[in-house]
Amino acid sequence: MKIAVIGTGYVGLVTGTCFAETGNNVICVDIDVTKVQKLTNGEITIYEPGLEKLFLRNLKEDRLNFTTDLTEGIKDAEIIFLALPTPPGEDGSADLKYILGVSEELGKILTDYKVIVDKSTVPVGTAAKVKAAIEKNYKGEFDVVSNPEFLREGVAVDDFMKPDRVVIGASSERARNVMGQLYAPFVRQGNPVIYMDEKSAELTKYAANSFLATKISFMNEIAQLCELLGADVDQVRKGVGSDERIGRRFLFPGIGYGGSCFPKDVQALVKSSVEVNYDFQILNAVMDVNEKQKLHLMPKINAYFNNDLKGKHFALWGLAFKPNTDDIREAPALYMIDELVKAGATVSVFDPEAMNNVKKLLGDKVEYAENQYAALNNADALIIATEWNEFRTPDFLKIVTSLKNKVIFDGRNLFETKAIKELGFHYESVGRATVN
Ligand code: UDX
Numbered sequence: 552m553k554i555a556v557i558g559t560g561y562v563g564l565v566t567g568t569c570f571a572e573t574g575n576n577v578i579c580v581d582i583d584v585t586k587v588q589k590l591t592n593g594e595i596t597i598y599e600p601g602l603e604k605l606f607l608r609n610l611k612e613d614r615l616n617f618t619t620d621l622t623e624g625i626k627d628a629e630i631i632f633l634a635l636p637t638p639p640g641e642d643g644s645a646d647l648k649y650i651l652g653v654s655e656e657l658g659k660i661l662t663d664y665k666v667i668v669d670k671s672t673v674p675v676g677t678a679a680k681v682k683a684a685i686e687k688n689y690k691g692e693f694d695v696v697s698n699p700e701f702l703r704e705g706v707a708v709d710d711f712m713k714p715d716r717v718v719i720g721a722s723s724e725r726a727r728n729v730m731g732q733l734y735a736p737f738v739r740q741g742n743p744v745i746y747m748d749e750k751s752a753e754l755t756k757y758a759a760n761s762f763l764a765t766k767i768s769f770m771n772e773i774a775q776l777c778e779l780l781g782a783d784v785d786q787v788r789k790g791v792g793s794d795e796r797i798g799r800r801f802l803f804p805g806i807g808y809g810g811s812c813f814p815k816d817v818q819a820l821v822k823s824s825v826e827v828n829y830d831f832q833i834l835n836a837v838m839d840v841n842e843k844q845k846l847h848l849m850p851k852i853n854a855y856f857n858n859d860l861k862g863k864h865f866a867l868w869g870l871a872f873k874p875n876t877d878d879i880r881e882a883p884a885l886y887m888i889d890e891l892v893k894a895g896a897t898v899s900v901f902d903p904e905a906m907n908n909v910k911k912l913l914g915d916k917v918e919y920a921e922n923q924y925a926a927l928n929n930a931d932a933l934i935i936a937t938e939w940n941e942f943r944t945p946d947f948l949k950i951v952t953s954l955k956n957k958v959i960f961d962g963r964n965l966f967e968t969k970a971i972k973e974l975g976f977h978y979e980s981v982g983r984a985t986v987n
Pocket of ligand 1: 807
């Protein structure tokens with residue numbers, strides 16, 4: 552099939568590349584000239600494991616092309632995906648200016664039937680707005696479909712190629728058939744394509760992300776209780792998660808969720824609820840808990856150093872909001888750095904992928920270490936903020952010899968408390984007993 556993808560950000564690039572991978576002809580359109588030039592020259596603009604290989608292969612096979620010319624890009628396309636940014640406005644609601652702007656442009660240049668697909672995460676009712684924006688200038692036949700993505704950063708290619716489900720919100724049978732044909736290769740193993748109306752599809756995306764965020768905040772509160780009552784959250788998590796109705800995944804307590812999706816989507820759903828005079832109480836609590844959780848380690852650090860962090864030096868492992876990405880949006884590490892520096896401490900940081908992004912954001916506010924062990928030199932304690940695999944089984948001898956004190960504050964519960972006790976560390980984590 553011939554496909555156009557408007558917007559070559561994270562979602563657009565993964566979507567375009569993966570559709571090309573199943574033999575479709577894909578043209579990606581973006582207004583950013585430099586980006587389009589880079590992509591055309593085979594230079595990938597985002598970090599996502601496994602994507603570059605597919606990107607280069609499909610570029611070489613001429614199934615994947617890039618242009619800044621919208622008219623040229625959509626000319627032959629049967630399906631046009633909108634993968635445009637929906638940044639939160641000042642009040643937390645998703646700003647639709649890019650999506651509706653492009654929709655109006657499309658109305659001016661459409662000449663025959665096309666399926667226009669909202670891939671971005673958009674508030675309920677956006678498909679109808681897109682339709683109206685196109686109809687301002689175009690009176691011919693077309694359909695607007697909502698097809699939310701459920702991609703996790705770091706495993707987006709796998710999530711796209713082998714989705715748990717594909718949600719298609721389309722009231723027209725013609726559009727459903729086109730979309731069903733497009734996704735058939737992705738659901739060969741039997742996972743469902745779920746057809747519904749446009750509004751329900753739009754809400755499904757927000758509901759899914761908000762539910763997952765709720766699971767995390769819930770477990771973070773259970774972790775707080777475990778600390779106060781002397782229970783162990785790891786054991787509680789296993790006991791709870793083996794109930795199939797609850798499930799084992801997304802029950803890991805830590806220093807809060809971050810990233811580009813959960814914080815933005817929970818906030819947007821709350822905002823949408825307010826607009827229809829509904830007070831979504833649970834989600835307000837989910838956000839509050841998460842804000843507090845980002846600084847969960849701070850009282851522990853303060854208590855250990857007698858509320859005097861002035862002149863103390865910390866090693867901080869992990870800056871990305873989660874492993875396998877260089878994304879630092881809403882990353883808990885940044886909130887902690889802020890608190891530590893405010894209290895007069897210095898911080899030496901290391902992250903396998905996110906160092907450049909942090910340099911751009913923080914400049915010389917922190918020191919940047921060459922590797923995870925270099926960050927430890929002369930530090931008073933080690934703080935862990937992201938569960939990168941390389942932090943899971945570190946060389947403890949190196950940690951012991953480099954740190955001034957044998958102290959670890961672990962925001963992601965990477966180590967077994969028993970093993971760490973044998974090594975003689977003072978170790979504080981989330982929802983588990985302090986090891987002395
Ligand atoms: C998420 C959704 O999973 C995806 O379906 C959606 O399309 C976009 O948002 P992503 O933001 O890439 O994807 O990350 P995810 O792996 O879901 O993790 C989100 C956050 O939750 C991370 O900060 C992670 O550290 C945190 N988390 C996750 C926990 O704190 N505990 C858990 O048990 C799981």
